[in-house]
Amino acid sequence: MSASNGTIRIGLVGIGKIARDQHLPVIGASPDYTLTAVASREGRYEGVPNYRTLAEMLAGQGDLDAVALCQPPQVRFSAALAAIEAGRHVFLEKPPGATLAEVGILIEAARARGVSLFASWHSRYAPGVEPARHWLSGRRIRSVAIAWMEDVRHWHPNQAWIWQAGGMGVFDPGINALSIATHILPPFFLTGATLSVPENRQAPIAADLHFTDADGTAIEAVFDWRQTGPQTWDIRVDTEDGLLVLSKGGSVLTIDGSEQPLPPEAEYRGLYDRFAALVRSGTSDVDLNPLIHVADAFLRGERRTVEAFTD
Known part of the structure; x- marks a missing residue:
């Protein structure tokens, strides 16, 4: 489905920080989309119809082509399935779900209904990642x-949900690193992990992860939510031909200390360009590899209790 002017009529569910900072500005600036409605139990957005729930939005907006789901992962499955069954294309914020099995059900449902499903990994669209x-x-x-x-x-x-079961804790940002690593490196797997969990929370505040690949390469990752001052989002890859460093979340690329020229940052514009292409081609893009590594960390990692965390 598409609007008569060729744009994709999209509804946004969940008007929180990420929706306001990224989704709404990109949708508003893109020639591929028309924002048709929003749904949120608390937030509102002026200029379009507002609904409290996705069900109300689907009932009230029969012309919707697609929905973008920005709620916490613990509640995203039912919304995604309802949208798919209603014949709408679905854009999933990262992570695509709280469990691997539920995303598998969504994949099959989208295939059966003939709609596009997109599991978005915004960090893969940082300017240094593809180079x-x-x-x-x-x-x-x-x-x-x-x-x-x-x-x-x-x-x-x-944000209490990030500390609850299914909220993933420090893996909420850490999965961004894993989304880049799984995109630029050969396949790898977890060999061990330590998860540091505050005594008053369900999800980890830090994680030390050890991976390797078929060649025995040492791949180490440290995720930590306790850093103040300058923030660190770096991936260092030592090769026989030199040292590659992706820093600032993939927005800066250096090779042997030489900074490489890159285009401006446009992660969410890249995501929405990709989603538009999927909708128009009738295909889906659901890479579960970053979420698999998070699940493996919870499956195989040792839990270490650390001091309580208070906001």
């Missing part, structure tokens, strides 16, 4: 070190 992938292709990798450390109080103030 890094191209440079690493075919090169022998010696080791990889990932450091993803930030201040949870700055990025997730008073």
